[in-house]
Amino acid sequence: MNAVTPDFVPEVLETACEWTAVDVADPSRWTERLSPAEVAELEAAVAHAQGVSDNFLEIGKAHFPLPTLGPRLKQIENELIDGRGFVLLRGLPRERWTNDQMSLAYWGVGMHLGKPWPQNAKGHVLGDVTDHGKAPGDPTSRGNEIGLVGLDFHCDGSDLVGLMCLQTGVSGGLSAVCNSVALHNRLVRERPDLAAELYKPQPFDYRGEQAPGKPGWYLMPVFSRLGGRLFTRLIRPYILASQRHADAPRLTEKAVEALAWMQDMAEGGEYSVIMDFQPGDMQFINNFHVLHGRTSYEDDRAAGKIRHLKRLWLETEVLADRPSQFVNRMGTHWARKLTISRMDAAQEKVGQ
Template sequence: MNDVTPFRPEVLETACEWTARDVADPSRWTEHLSPAEVDELEAAVDHAFGVSDDFLAIGKDQFPLPTLGARLKAIERELMDGRGFVLIRGLPRERWSNDEMSMAYWGVGAHLGRPWPQNAKGHLLGDVTDHGKAKDDPTARGNEIGLVGLDFHCDGSDLVGLMCLRTGISGGRSAVCNSVALHNRLVRERPDLAAELYKPQPFDYRGEQAPGKPGWYLMPIFTRHGDRLFIRLIRPYVLASQRHKDAPRLTKKAIAALTWMQEMAEGGDYSVIMDFQPGDMQFINNYHVLHGREPYEDDRATGQIRHLKRLWLETDVLADRPKIFTNHMGKHWAKKPTISRMDAAT
């Protein structure tokens, strides 16, 4: 006789749920910088460059924001305990260089959290643009693949930030989706599938594992910690893990649950699309919000090449978290932290 009670997941963090209708009005999630705040940012950029042109030497203290800093802390709290995404608009892209834009973005990021390495190169500030890698390249990561759309997914940190340096000639709109609402609906309708995603699933390392280590790692899609929900969903990486013969095989229930999440995310009931303008900064709570993008076109002859800068950040709002969501700065990705200064237009 089997006396083991099957695990039954619970609905979590309903205050962070939203639907497409709830966020249809862009004014609800767009923060416009005032002229005085832009002046404050410009002064902070000048101050930071006066300290050092090495971004790694610039932290919150070296990027003073005496008034905007308080507003950013409120945004950080909303990201972690509320809607989970924001668009900050108003950086003067028309008169700032790439380095000035990047420093402003780096400084804003420093007021929201600490940088997290994004890849095996140790990039703390990365580039999202066409790196010339094909979508079917088993080592390609999402930020390196150009032109095609990207499925809804999470990144590997508390917060992910994107800042638009340049748009292409068409397309490339960003999309965000409320994964808390998806989790809770799955729990209500198919608790058996939700329970399967609480079990560790294999993820492909995309060729960036430590020397001598497997090309995959295990991590649950859903994790409960106290009353908080943590989500790590990168469906293409989970499916790609199956190319490794030593990786655990995905169960039929896991595949069905991943398919349900993908179809529900793409259905439009829990997502919103935003059109980046040069100078826009988007920040997302990776645990509560998925992000993706539409396909786009570039024109290299005219230099109209879609180019975003990316930050992964660790926030102080989370006083406690599961060990698997800790920023392991000692791991091989962080041995040589660096800043990517790629110019996609050259």
């Protein structure tokens, strides 16, 4: 946890990783298109992995050979950690691959980018982002379970977060990313007092997924520094929701002001870009440098047009060290039983 003393003065960090909307306006800068040869290599790797095991948890990098695409993914991993911080991979043949083939290809690509990280108390290491029927006001609901409404800019709990589009809805559901490095540095330059406040531990709501007998909230700074690196953990709705717990620390006026500043600046458009997911697209984001969100969307269940993404949380090998609060949760109750979440396009659970 950050050791923030009364005389702590935050510093501008990792300026090479800053970008504005103008810098990333051209989609070709962040879209990596798979070649026919790479798609064929992925198809062969899927077939090979299926011959090893039908349990994704038993499929690692070694079981998913990518002799040509693998080195390219390593370059992408480096760019995610030390560069722009986000990428869109396009080219998986969704029109002819089953959900399981798509999910296994996505899992295999993920294993070349890092190690899986549990996403919730169910131990899901491959999750589903779709309408689970939970209302936004439900104190146990999480972003991947809430359908239709837009989601504020936020970051998840791992080094990298990946999303793969299985299916789009009728309309909307655009993905948005925002450069949190640029936000941090601007806040440091303009309001160092607010930046310093966000280096202090803030209460986050556990959304009902805490260990038995433990508080319904936890403490974590929004900003952390290790060496010259910036680490960000921002989920404003969860921070605000922590105040429903009587035993949670109260947010200071400066913290509330700083969170509002971050929200307003992220939504302002100067440091963000919107992309339209197509079926088969894979997006990977550096959680510490890039916030993500989405626009509202519309489903049509009768027509089978239901927005459905798969999600990975990954621990990258490129990042050699990280603050203790960002260590993989393999030692917590979230990892007691790792599972694969499987939901079909009609949102019916077909297995765990």
